[in-house]
Amino acid sequence: MSWPPARSDEVVSGALLESHSRRSVLYLAVAGVAGLLPLQGAQAEEPTLPKVSDLLARDGSEGKPIALKASDLEPGKPVLAFPFELDANKMRDGSRLNKVVLLRFDEVSLDDDETKARTAGGVLAFSAVCTHQACDVKTWLAAEKALVCFCHSSKFLPLEGARVIAGPAPRALPFLPLKLDGEVLVVAGTFSTPPGPQKA
Amino acid sequence: MRGRSKTAALAAALFSFVGPASAADYAPVTDARLQDPEPHNWLMYRGNYGGWGYSPLARITAANVSGLQLAWSYSTGQVEGHQSPPIVNNGVMFVTTPGAQVIALDAKTGSELWRYKKELPAELQQLHPTNRGVALYGDKVYVATVDCHLVALDAKTGKVVWDKAPADWKSIHYMTLAPLAAKGKIMVGSSGGETGVRGFVAAFDAETGNEVWRTWTIAAPGEPGGNTWPGESYKNGGGSIWITGTYDPATNLAFWGTGNPAPWPTEGRKGDNLYTTSTIALDVDSGKLKGYHQYTPNDAWDWDEVSAPVLIDATVNGKLSKLAVHAARDGYLWVLERTSDKINFVNAWPYVYNDVFTGIDKSTGRPSYDPSKVPGAGRAVKFCPSLWGGKDWPPEAYNPKTGLFYVPANNNLCAELPAADKPTPYKAGDLYIGYPIEGVLGSLRFKDNTKPDSIGELQAWDVTTGKLRWAHKFPTFQWAPLLTTGGNLVFAGGTNDRMFRAFDAETGNALWQTPMPSGVTGVPSSFEVDGEQYVAVLAGWGVDAQRMQDGFNSLGAKTIVPQGGVVMVYKLAKS
Numbered sequence: 001m002s003w004p005p006a007r008s009d010e011v012v013s014g015a016l017l018e019s020h021s022r023r024s025v026l027y028l029a030v031a032g033v034a035g036l037l038p039l040q041g042a043q044a045e046e047p048t049l050p051k052v053s054d055l056l057a058r059d060g061s062e063g064k065p066i067a068l069k070a071s072d073l074e075p076g077k078p079v080l081a082f083p084f085e086l087d088a089n090k091m092r093d094g095s096r097l098n099k100v101v102l103l104r105f106d107e108v109s110l111d112d113d114e115t116k117a118r119t120a121g122g123v124l125a126f127s128a129v130c131t132h133q134a135c136d137v138k139t140w141l142a143a144e145k146a147l148v149c150f151c152h153s154s155k156f157l158p159l160e161g162a163r164v165i166a167g168p169a170p171r172a173l174p175f176l177p178l179k180l181d182g183e184v185l186v187v188a189g190t191f192s193t194p195p196g197p198q199k200a
Numbered sequence: 201m202r203g204r205s206k207t208a209a210l211a212a213a214l215f216s217f218v219g220p221a222s223a224a225d226y227a228p229v230t231d232a233r234l235q236d237p238e239p240h241n242w243l244m245y246r247g248n249y250g251g252w253g254y255s256p257l258a259r260i261t262a263a264n265v266s267g268l269q270l271a272w273s274y275s276t277g278q279v280e281g282h283q284s285p286p287i288v289n290n291g292v293m294f295v296t297t298p299g300a301q302v303i304a305l306d307a308k309t310g311s312e313l314w315r316y317k318k319e320l321p322a323e324l325q326q327l328h329p330t331n332r333g334v335a336l337y338g339d340k341v342y343v344a345t346v347d348c349h350l351v352a353l354d355a356k357t358g359k360v361v362w363d364k365a366p367a368d369w370k371s372i373h374y375m376t377l378a379p380l381a382a383k384g385k386i387m388v389g390s391s392g393g394e395t396g397v398r399g400f401v402a403a404f405d406a407e408t409g410n411e412v413w414r415t416w417t418i419a420a421p422g423e424p425g426g427n428t429w430p431g432e433s434y435k436n437g438g439g440s441i442w443i444t445g446t447y448d449p450a451t452n453l454a455f456w457g458t459g460n461p462a463p464w465p466t467e468g469r470k471g472d473n474l475y476t477t478s479t480i481a482l483d484v485d486s487g488k489l490k491g492y493h494q495y496t497p498n499d500a501w502d503w504d505e506v507s508a509p510v511l512i513d514a515t516v517n518g519k520l521s522k523l524a525v526h527a528a529r530d531g532y533l534w535v536l537e538r539t540s541d542k543i544n545f546v547n548a549w550p551y552v553y554n555d556v557f558t559g560i561d562k563s564t565g566r567p568s569y570d571p572s573k574v575p576g577a578g579r580a581v582k583f584c585p586s587l588w589g590g591k592d593w594p595p596e597a598y599n600p601k602t603g604l605f606y607v608p609a610n611n612n613l614c615a616e617l618p619a620a621d622k623p624t625p626y627k628a629g630d631l632y633i634g635y636p637i638e639g640v641l642g643s644l645r646f647k648d649n650t651k652p653d654s655i656g657e658l659q660a661w662d663v664t665t666g667k668l669r670w671a672h673k674f675p676t677f678q679w680a681p682l683l684t685t686g687g688n689l690v691f692a693g694g695t696n697d698r699m700f701r702a703f704d705a706e707t708g709n710a711l712w713q714t715p716m717p718s719g720v721t722g723v724p725s726s727f728e729v730d731g732e733q734y735v736a737v738l739a740g741w742g743v744d745a746q747r748m749q750d751g752f753n754s755l756g757a758k759t760i761v762p763q764g765g766v767v768m769v770y771k772l773a774k775s
Binding site for chain 1: 641
């Protein structure tokens with residue numbers, strides 16, 4: 001090939017097209033279609049996002065997953081968790097994008113009807129993957145009632161749909177609706193929007 | 201057009217459209233060229249192996265720099281911190297950006313020649329979403345990526361030739377540095393001082409990508425220096441490498457700066473913790489450690505000393521000496537002597553306010569610490585300089601014509617860390633710091649707890665005498681990689697007013713400034729094409745400059761610095 005090339009389009013477009021089509025498969029599937037889809041390329045061990053009737057177990061726990069109850073959480077102390085299928089021996093933790101952060105609130109602080117509809121026993125669940133650069137969101141600032149991301153200090157308000165109130169995150173944390181089965185927390189839907197940062 | 205055939209005219213038009221006019225073929229980058237770079241090129245991170253950040257070009261001078269104007273600019277399509285120098289080889293420019301991009305541009309016109317973008321894993325955690333540039337060697341361009349890959353690209357086409365993974369991104373190893381290319385090898389290290397990595401420098405064969413050697417920066421029991429770590433603490437001891445080493449071809453030694461030990465509190469890792477917060481000299485053929493100097497043994501302040509020492513030959517006390525000079529995070533300016541098998545202490549003095557050191561041993565340079573200034577378990581501690589130090593990664597510059605050593609310093613800043621958390625074991629993929637995160641994020645303090653009159657200081661030192669020649673002070677901090685030129689100039693950005701400035705290298709007088717689309721934390725470079733000199737830099741704020749701005753915003757009035765990467769290239773009007 002002669003140097004320099006006359007146009008850069010030929011070299012660039014192939015790579016861009018390839019990467020766009022892979023990513024659109026993921027987001028189309030998340031947008032509403034439940035079921036099997038590849039999370040990322042050839043690396044994924046666990047192919048599914050959280051789905052209805054999944055239970056939740058603490059991140060880092062080993063052996064058979066133990067379903068979290070609302071009473072396992074204390075207000076002001078976020079808990080990281082992964083979903084798992086009832087009777088499964090393993091959590092859906094093959095991809096960090098499945099990580100959720102659970103927060104428990106006293107019923108009185110949940111005065112927003114939309115927020116109330118997503119909680120179970122006072123517990124709210126959000127994607128724990130920052131929408132800025134995918135770092136873990138797991139730190140609670142009690143004075144501001146905000147979750148803060150340690151990487152670049154984005155702050156999210158869980159009582160207001162985890163909207164962004166500070167920092168570079170471009171959008172709210174996706175939420176995961178919950179319901180109760182007796183005492184046990186149960187996933188009532190998939191992520192409201194795709195987890196993680198949305199640019200390449 | 202009179203007198204020329206139509207064919208010739210068409211060919212001329214096509215030729216000038218295709219450009220660059222000066223290079224029909226990409227000029228392979230050889231060891232000889234890297235050891236003695238042409239003045240019209242900028243072939244590596246700091247312009248030369250000594251790390252000078254110096255361009256000999258002198259068409260742009262202190263007398264005419266006020267006439268600089270924009271030659272061309274080019275949007276990168278990315279936000280976050282743009283830190284890489286525009287690297288130029290005979291009219292072909294290479295820049296890197298956040299999002300693991302390499303863009304090849306015609307250095308004269310700014311037209312894009314090719315673009316490479318690595319697809320990054322969707323779940324990749326990016327603590328430092330940036331890149332500090334390519335390395336050139338032979339007919340290839342090398343880039344280290346934030347998902348810990350080292351990729352070799354064909355310089356003419358941008359196509360991938362080989363792609364290696366020196367470490368695992370899932371355990372939060374990552375790379376932001378420009379690789380070092382020398383003697384057929386491409387050398388890199390990994391970031392991760394806050395995620396409990398065991399640091400290393402690794403060398404890969406430039407042609408094949410095969411790993412040739414790997415040297416750990418953290419000594420294990422039984423290795424030299426291994427008795428400075430108790431038990432198994434060395435396994436996640438930190439000592440990350442995230443800035444390009446400098447290189448002395450005469451001794452074949454590469455000088456690398458190492459990062460902080462992990463975790464931050466020292467209680468679980470009593471000992472000097474070799475070879476963290478040090479300069480280490482590695483033989484480029486074998487990777488063998490041939491000497492070191494540790495600036496802050498058993499560091500407790502997150503004072504990474506990754507910025508590689510600048511290699512200068514100068515007369516000290518009447519003797520011509522081979523020096524290695526480093527403006528450290530710890531706030532001291534260190535003058536060391538480099539030999540073929542040792543790094544010796546020569547002199548050190550504070551260049552910013554430091555209240556941790558009570559003194560420096562006159563022969564070894566070992567600092568003594570005020571115990572009340574050592575943070576850790578049990579109590580909050582305030583200390584100066586701050587976590588980001590007197591100077592963070594932004595490189596100093598050396599001008600052989602003025603003989604001065606330029607330092608982009610930040611003074612009058614301190615940090616307060618709360619009492620350390622109860623120790624928790626290392627967990628792959630998680631932070632391994634040891635302090636409550638809110639405490640780290642909100643740690644910035646002013647000296648004397650009142651806003652100082654000045655913070656940023658562009659300093660010019662005579663390192664042979666220890667005297668400060670001049671200092672240009674700013675009311676705000678500066679996060680400014682430096683360029684100095686044979687035209688008696690120093691170029692620096694780094695302030696939150698988005699300005700890029702030129703100073704008289706002898707006197708420090710401010711001669712020219714221009715506002716950029718975003719704040720400038722990029723490494724500036726200079727090059728020449730067709731007899732015209734250009735000064736080039738990436739605008740694009742983010743990463744730790746923004747973290748520092750967040751710290752300032754919490755202490756008083758807020759400043760908003762927009763993000764958005766642009767390649768900015770300046771020249772004089774044609775006379």
